[in-house]
Amino acid sequence: MKNLIKIFAVSATLFFAQSAFAANTCPGIDAGTKAYNEKDYERAIDEWRSCVDNGIQDADLYYNLGNAYFRNAKLGFAIFYYKSALRLNPNDADIQHNLAYAQAMTKDKVEEDDEENPLLAGLYKAHHALSLKVQLFILLGLFWLIVLAAVGNRISLSEKRKNVFMGAIFALTAVASVIVISAGYKIFLAETEVSGVVTAADADVTSAPDNKAQTLNTLSEGTSFEVLSQQGAFVEIRLGEKVKGFVKHSDVGIIK
Numbered sequence: 243m244k245n246l247i248k249i250f251a252v253s254a255t256l257f258f259a260q261s262a263f264a265a266n267t268c269p270g271i272d273a274g275t276k277a278y279n280e281k282d283y284e285r286a287i288d289e290w291r292s293c294v295d296n297g298i299q300d301a302d303l304y305y306n307l308g309n310a311y312f313r314n315a316k317l318g319f320a321i322f323y324y325k326s327a328l329r330l331n332p333n334d335a336d337i338q339h340n341l342a343y344a345q346a347m348t349k350d351k352v353e354e355d356d357e358e359n360p361l362l363a364g365l366y367k368a369h370h371a372l373s374l375k376v377q378l379f380i381l382l383g384l385f386w387l388i389v390l391a392a393v394g395n396r397i398s399l400s401e402k403r404k405n406v407f408m409g410a411i412f413a414l415t416a417v418a419s420v421i422v423i424s425a426g427y428k429i430f431l432a433e434t435e436v437s438g439v440v441t442a443a444d445a446d447v448t449s450a451p452d453n454k455a456q457t458l459n460t461l462s463e464g465t466s467f468e469v470l471s472q473q474g475a476f477v478e479i480r481l482g483e484k485v486k487g488f489v490k491h492s493d494v495g496i497i498k
Contacts, residue, residue, distance in 0.1 A: 268293035283314040301331035318441035318463040322495040348464035377425045384418040436469040445493035451476035
Protein backbone atom coordinates (compact mmCIF):
# COMPACT_ATOMS: atom_id res chain seq x y z
CA MET A 243 0.00 0.00 0.00
CA LYS A 244 1.23 3.48 -0.83
CA ASN A 245 2.50 5.45 2.13
CA LEU A 246 0.48 8.58 2.70
CA ILE A 247 0.11 11.58 4.95
CA LYS A 248 -3.07 12.63 3.22
CA ILE A 249 -4.86 15.99 3.46
CA PHE A 250 -8.65 16.02 3.68
CA ALA A 251 -10.48 19.36 3.57
CA VAL A 252 -13.43 19.21 5.98
CA SER A 253 -14.89 22.69 6.44
CA ALA A 254 -11.95 24.69 7.79
CA THR A 255 -10.08 21.74 9.29
CA LEU A 256 -7.46 19.32 7.99
CA PHE A 257 -7.16 15.63 8.84
CA PHE A 258 -3.91 13.74 8.37
CA ALA A 259 -3.34 9.96 8.38
CA GLN A 260 0.09 8.35 8.18
CA SER A 261 1.48 4.88 7.51
CA ALA A 262 5.11 3.79 7.18
CA PHE A 263 6.76 4.56 3.86
CA ALA A 264 9.98 4.20 1.86
CA ALA A 265 12.80 1.73 2.28
CA ASN A 266 15.42 1.89 4.99
CA THR A 267 17.75 3.92 2.81
CA CYS A 268 18.01 6.94 5.12
CA PRO A 269 17.76 7.06 8.94
CA GLY A 270 15.98 10.40 8.64
CA ILE A 271 12.89 8.73 7.14
CA ASP A 272 11.88 6.92 10.33
CA ALA A 273 13.02 9.82 12.51
CA GLY A 274 10.95 12.22 10.43
CA THR A 275 7.91 9.97 10.63
CA LYS A 276 8.22 9.82 14.42
CA ALA A 277 8.57 13.60 14.63
CA TYR A 278 5.56 14.13 12.38
CA ASN A 279 3.40 11.82 14.49
CA GLU A 280 4.46 13.90 17.52
CA LYS A 281 3.41 17.04 15.59
CA ASP A 282 6.98 18.32 15.61
CA TYR A 283 6.85 19.45 12.00
CA GLU A 284 10.08 21.44 12.11
CA ARG A 285 12.05 18.35 13.15
CA ALA A 286 10.19 16.18 10.62
CA ILE A 287 11.20 18.62 7.90
CA ASP A 288 14.83 18.63 9.04
CA GLU A 289 14.98 14.82 9.14
CA TRP A 290 13.34 14.32 5.75
CA ARG A 291 15.35 17.14 4.17
CA SER A 292 18.52 15.34 5.27
CA CYS A 293 17.43 12.42 3.08
CA VAL A 294 16.83 14.77 0.14
CA ASP A 295 20.25 16.34 0.72
CA ASN A 296 21.75 12.84 0.55
CA GLY A 297 20.41 12.46 -2.97
CA ILE A 298 17.24 10.44 -2.34
CA GLN A 299 14.58 11.16 -4.96
CA ASP A 300 11.32 9.55 -3.90
CA ALA A 301 7.73 10.65 -4.59
CA ASP A 302 6.50 9.58 -1.13
CA LEU A 303 9.35 11.44 0.58
CA TYR A 304 8.59 14.63 -1.37
CA TYR A 305 4.87 14.19 -0.76
CA ASN A 306 5.27 13.88 2.99
CA LEU A 307 7.68 16.81 3.05
CA GLY A 308 4.97 18.82 1.31
CA ASN A 309 2.49 17.85 4.02
CA ALA A 310 4.94 18.74 6.81
CA TYR A 311 5.60 22.14 5.25
CA PHE A 312 1.86 22.68 4.80
CA ARG A 313 1.25 21.91 8.48
CA ASN A 314 4.09 24.28 9.31
CA ALA A 315 2.40 27.11 7.34
CA LYS A 316 5.07 27.17 4.62
CA LEU A 317 2.81 27.18 1.56
CA GLY A 318 5.58 27.80 -0.97
CA PHE A 319 7.71 24.85 0.10
CA ALA A 320 4.59 22.67 0.41
CA ILE A 321 3.66 23.33 -3.22
CA PHE A 322 7.28 22.91 -4.29
CA TYR A 323 7.48 19.41 -2.81
CA TYR A 324 4.00 18.40 -3.99
CA LYS A 325 5.04 19.36 -7.53
CA SER A 326 8.34 17.53 -7.13
CA ALA A 327 6.42 14.43 -6.03
CA LEU A 328 4.00 14.76 -8.95
CA ARG A 329 6.89 14.97 -11.41
CA LEU A 330 8.05 11.53 -10.23
CA ASN A 331 4.53 10.08 -9.97
CA PRO A 332 2.29 12.14 -12.28
CA ASN A 333 -0.79 9.89 -12.03
CA ASP A 334 -1.08 9.81 -8.24
CA ALA A 335 -4.52 11.09 -7.25
CA ASP A 336 -3.52 11.89 -3.65
CA ILE A 337 -0.62 14.11 -4.72
CA GLN A 338 -2.86 15.82 -7.26
CA HIS A 339 -5.52 16.44 -4.60
CA ASN A 340 -3.14 17.94 -2.06
CA LEU A 341 -1.39 20.07 -4.66
CA ALA A 342 -4.70 21.47 -5.93
CA TYR A 343 -5.82 22.18 -2.36
CA ALA A 344 -2.59 24.05 -1.57
CA GLN A 345 -2.58 25.97 -4.85
CA ALA A 346 -6.13 27.17 -4.19
CA MET A 347 -4.70 29.09 -1.23
CA THR A 348 -2.18 31.10 -3.27
CA LYS A 349 -2.82 34.77 -3.99
CA ASP A 350 -1.50 35.15 -7.55
CA LYS A 351 -3.77 33.91 -10.32
CA VAL A 352 -3.09 33.81 -14.05
CA GLU A 353 -5.81 35.60 -15.98
CA GLU A 354 -7.58 33.47 -18.56
CA ASP A 355 -8.53 34.71 -22.02
CA ASP A 356 -12.32 35.21 -22.13
CA GLU A 357 -12.29 34.98 -25.93
CA GLU A 358 -10.87 31.46 -25.98
CA ASN A 359 -12.23 29.21 -28.72
CA PRO A 360 -14.74 26.71 -27.18
CA LEU A 361 -13.39 23.82 -29.26
CA LEU A 362 -9.80 24.54 -28.23
CA ALA A 363 -10.92 24.95 -24.62
CA GLY A 364 -12.58 21.52 -24.77
CA LEU A 365 -9.49 19.88 -26.22
CA TYR A 366 -7.32 21.58 -23.58
CA LYS A 367 -9.53 20.22 -20.78
CA ALA A 368 -9.50 16.73 -22.29
CA HIS A 369 -5.71 16.90 -22.64
CA HIS A 370 -5.32 17.55 -18.91
CA ALA A 371 -8.19 15.31 -17.78
CA LEU A 372 -6.60 12.14 -19.18
CA SER A 373 -3.32 10.98 -17.70
CA LEU A 374 -0.57 9.69 -19.95
CA LYS A 375 -1.19 6.13 -18.70
CA VAL A 376 -4.91 6.35 -19.54
CA GLN A 377 -4.11 7.78 -22.97
CA LEU A 378 -1.79 4.86 -23.74
CA PHE A 379 -4.50 2.36 -22.76
CA ILE A 380 -7.01 4.19 -24.98
CA LEU A 381 -4.54 4.11 -27.88
CA LEU A 382 -4.12 0.37 -27.42
CA GLY A 383 -7.89 -0.10 -27.50
CA LEU A 384 -8.23 2.11 -30.58
CA PHE A 385 -5.49 0.14 -32.34
CA TRP A 386 -7.37 -3.13 -31.94
CA LEU A 387 -10.66 -1.52 -33.00
CA ILE A 388 -8.96 -0.25 -36.16
CA VAL A 389 -7.56 -3.73 -36.79
CA LEU A 390 -11.03 -5.29 -36.36
CA ALA A 391 -12.58 -2.67 -38.66
CA ALA A 392 -9.88 -3.35 -41.27
CA VAL A 393 -10.55 -7.09 -41.07
CA GLY A 394 -14.29 -6.46 -41.33
CA ASN A 395 -13.75 -4.30 -44.39
CA ARG A 396 -11.57 -6.98 -45.97
CA ILE A 397 -13.96 -9.90 -45.50
CA SER A 398 -17.25 -8.03 -46.03
CA LEU A 399 -19.08 -8.81 -49.26
CA SER A 400 -21.44 -5.85 -48.99
CA GLU A 401 -20.31 -2.54 -50.44
CA LYS A 402 -22.43 -0.70 -47.88
CA ARG A 403 -20.73 -2.49 -44.99
CA LYS A 404 -17.33 -1.82 -46.53
CA ASN A 405 -18.13 1.90 -46.51
CA VAL A 406 -19.23 1.68 -42.85
CA PHE A 407 -15.99 -0.05 -41.89
CA MET A 408 -13.94 2.50 -43.84
CA GLY A 409 -15.75 5.34 -42.09
CA ALA A 410 -15.07 3.70 -38.73
CA ILE A 411 -11.38 3.31 -39.58
CA PHE A 412 -11.15 6.97 -40.58
CA ALA A 413 -12.93 8.17 -37.39
CA LEU A 414 -10.90 5.92 -35.07
CA THR A 415 -7.66 6.97 -36.75
CA ALA A 416 -8.55 10.65 -36.33
CA VAL A 417 -9.25 10.16 -32.61
CA ALA A 418 -6.05 8.16 -32.18
CA SER A 419 -4.06 10.91 -33.92
CA VAL A 420 -5.35 13.55 -31.50
CA ILE A 421 -4.47 11.35 -28.51
CA VAL A 422 -1.00 10.63 -29.93
CA ILE A 423 -0.36 14.38 -30.25
CA SER A 424 -1.59 14.98 -26.69
CA ALA A 425 0.49 12.12 -25.24
CA GLY A 426 3.54 13.17 -27.22
CA TYR A 427 3.22 16.72 -25.93
CA LYS A 428 2.99 15.46 -22.34
CA ILE A 429 6.13 13.37 -22.80
CA PHE A 430 7.91 16.35 -24.39
CA LEU A 431 6.97 18.62 -21.46
CA ALA A 432 8.04 16.01 -18.93
CA GLU A 433 11.47 15.86 -20.55
CA THR A 434 12.00 19.56 -21.28
CA GLU A 435 9.77 21.78 -19.12
CA VAL A 436 11.33 23.37 -16.05
CA SER A 437 9.09 25.09 -13.53
CA GLY A 438 9.53 26.79 -10.20
CA VAL A 439 7.66 27.95 -7.13
CA VAL A 440 8.06 31.03 -4.94
CA THR A 441 9.19 29.67 -1.58
CA ALA A 442 9.87 33.04 0.10
CA ALA A 443 7.09 35.24 1.50
CA ASP A 444 7.25 37.09 -1.83
CA ALA A 445 9.63 37.50 -4.77
CA ASP A 446 10.29 40.64 -6.80
CA VAL A 447 10.30 40.20 -10.57
CA THR A 448 12.95 42.54 -12.00
CA SER A 449 13.75 43.72 -15.51
CA ALA A 450 17.31 42.34 -15.42
CA PRO A 451 19.38 39.84 -13.38
CA ASP A 452 20.68 42.59 -11.10
CA ASN A 453 19.85 43.75 -7.57
CA LYS A 454 19.55 47.33 -8.83
CA ALA A 455 17.21 46.52 -11.72
CA GLN A 456 13.66 47.88 -11.89
CA THR A 457 10.98 45.84 -10.10
CA LEU A 458 8.22 44.91 -12.53
CA ASN A 459 6.00 42.70 -10.37
CA THR A 460 5.93 40.98 -7.01
CA LEU A 461 4.87 37.33 -6.77
CA SER A 462 3.40 35.86 -3.59
CA GLU A 463 4.47 32.70 -1.79
CA GLY A 464 3.40 29.52 -3.55
CA THR A 465 3.08 31.05 -7.02
CA SER A 466 4.19 28.66 -9.76
CA PHE A 467 5.95 29.82 -12.92
CA GLU A 468 7.86 28.65 -15.99
CA VAL A 469 11.65 28.77 -15.82
CA LEU A 470 13.24 30.15 -18.99
CA SER A 471 16.88 30.21 -17.88
CA GLN A 472 19.15 30.46 -14.85
CA GLN A 473 21.72 33.27 -14.74
CA GLY A 474 23.95 33.23 -11.68
CA ALA A 475 21.96 34.26 -8.60
CA PHE A 476 18.86 34.97 -10.71
CA VAL A 477 16.25 32.91 -12.55
CA GLU A 478 14.50 34.15 -15.69
CA ILE A 479 10.80 33.33 -15.41
CA ARG A 480 7.49 33.69 -17.19
CA LEU A 481 3.98 33.59 -15.73
CA GLY A 482 1.15 33.76 -18.23
CA GLU A 483 1.31 36.42 -20.92
CA LYS A 484 1.91 39.44 -18.70
CA VAL A 485 4.66 38.52 -16.22
CA LYS A 486 8.21 37.97 -17.44
CA GLY A 487 11.49 38.90 -15.80
CA PHE A 488 14.04 37.77 -13.22
CA VAL A 489 13.72 36.61 -9.61
CA LYS A 490 16.40 35.82 -7.04
CA HIS A 491 17.31 32.14 -6.91
CA SER A 492 17.17 32.29 -3.11
CA ASP A 493 13.46 33.23 -3.22
CA VAL A 494 12.32 30.27 -5.31
CA GLY A 495 12.58 26.52 -5.70
CA ILE A 496 13.30 24.95 -9.09
CA ILE A 497 11.51 21.67 -9.82
CA LYS A 498 13.84 19.26 -11.63
